[in-house]
Amino acid sequence: MSRVFFSEALDTAATWWRVHRQDGVTLGFTTHDRDLWFDGVLHRAAPGMLPSAIRRTAGFEDDPGDVEGALSHGSVREEDLASGRFDGARIESGIVDWETLERARLYEGSMTRVVREAAGFKAELASRKADLAYDPIPLTSPxxxxxxxxxxxALNPASFELRAKALNxxxxxxxxxxxxxxxxxxxxxQLRWLDGPxxxxxxxxxxxxxxxxxxxERLDFQLDVPLRVRLREGCDxxxxxxxxxxxxxANFRGEPFLPGNDLLAQYPMPR
Structure with missing residues (x-):
């Protein structure tokens, strides 16, 4: 976009950020004093949530950040944080003009860790540049x-999944x-919950x-059984x-017949 924020002494700008949880739920927030709707997401007014300063560098090192806030907004529940719903969530953050809704994305990454701090929480973020540290060359393994x-x-997951009910x-x-x-x-x-908390x-x-x-993992919430679940078969x-x-x-990704490191320690024995 062509908009240049903070080019004037007074600007109608607010911070926004979105959380894309791994369970399919997307949450939007803004530091403005009223809700804002854009990009198909309702960004709730959450002035108590403060994204940290965003620093973007030209190098390959990760640009870390964090988000702090009080557990006051209804969509960020303490039980959801404790159960891990926000772990590994994808994060987007940027700036928006609350009058024209012109906006810019400044940061994209994921939540690496969510911890409780007194009456609130703190989420540590890792930017997309952290993916550059991943080694795409696989190591050998049996x-x-x-x-x-x-x-x-390459197997179709639908062929190995079944819906059932949890009874107890x-x-x-x-x-x-x-x-x-x-x-x-x-x-x-794997077991995925389709009902209940x-x-x-x-x-x-x-x-x-x-x-x-x-x-x-131990379940820290009360289950009002019966509840629907989806099961996926496992593989050793x-x-x-x-x-x-x-x-x-044909699609096995391993080397079961490759000699191990112990072969280097072997030596010939006389007969």
């Missing part, structure tokens, strides 16, 4: 490096009882037997499972 049903795996939850053991007779295929898989959250399944699955990332169970050995 197990598959691809995400199950991901792009490299044992908080002490972390065990969830489902209306299924055999949950074994979902060991090392955890709607949209995904949990890893570390064990499955009979009609029960054991979740990797071995070549045998990839070949015999999924017939997908």
């Amino acid at each position: 197990s598959c490096r691809a995400s199950f049903c991901g792009p490299e795996c 939850y044992d908080a002490d053991a972390g065990v969830l009882t489902l209306d299924l007779s055999d949950c074994a295929p979902y060991r090392l898989g 955890a709607t949209g959250l995904t949990h890893a399944i570390i064990e499955a037997q009979g009609d029960r699955v054991t979740l990797a 990332r071995t070549l045998a499972t990839c070949n015999t169970r999924f017939a997908n050995a």
Whole structure:
């Protein structure tokens, strides 16, 4: 855009920022004293939320930032922060003219950590330049490096998902009882909530037997069962499972027959 902000002594500008959570929810906020609607998102007036100073550099190093605010806005609930709904959320921030709605995006990144501080919270941000630190060259491994049903795996996730109902939850053991007779295929898989206070959250399944699955994380909210869930099968990332169970050995991303480092320590022995 051609607008130059703060070119005059007095400007009608406010800060805006958007949070795109991994459960599909998008939240918009602005430091203006009334709500603003643009880009298809309603930005709620939240003067208590203060994005830090944004610094953009020409180098490859990350441009970090943080956001502080009081737990006063209804869309930022303490239970959502505690349950991890904001972890890994994508962040956009910028400046907007609250009269003409001319705007500019100044920062884009993700939330790396959300912590409680007294009566509020603090979110640490990592800019998009942090992706440059990722090494795209994979290391060798005997197990598959691809995400199950991901792009490299090439399997259709719809073929390995099933909807069920959660009937009971044992908080002490972390065990969830489902209306299924055999949950074994979902060991090392995922469970996504479709109902209740955890709607949209995904949990890893570390064990499955009979009609029960054991979740990797403890649930800190009350479940009013029965609730609908979506299950995705799991994979132990071995070549045998990839070949015999999924017939997908052609897309196996691993080197199960590559000699390990212990081969370097071997030496010939006389007979």
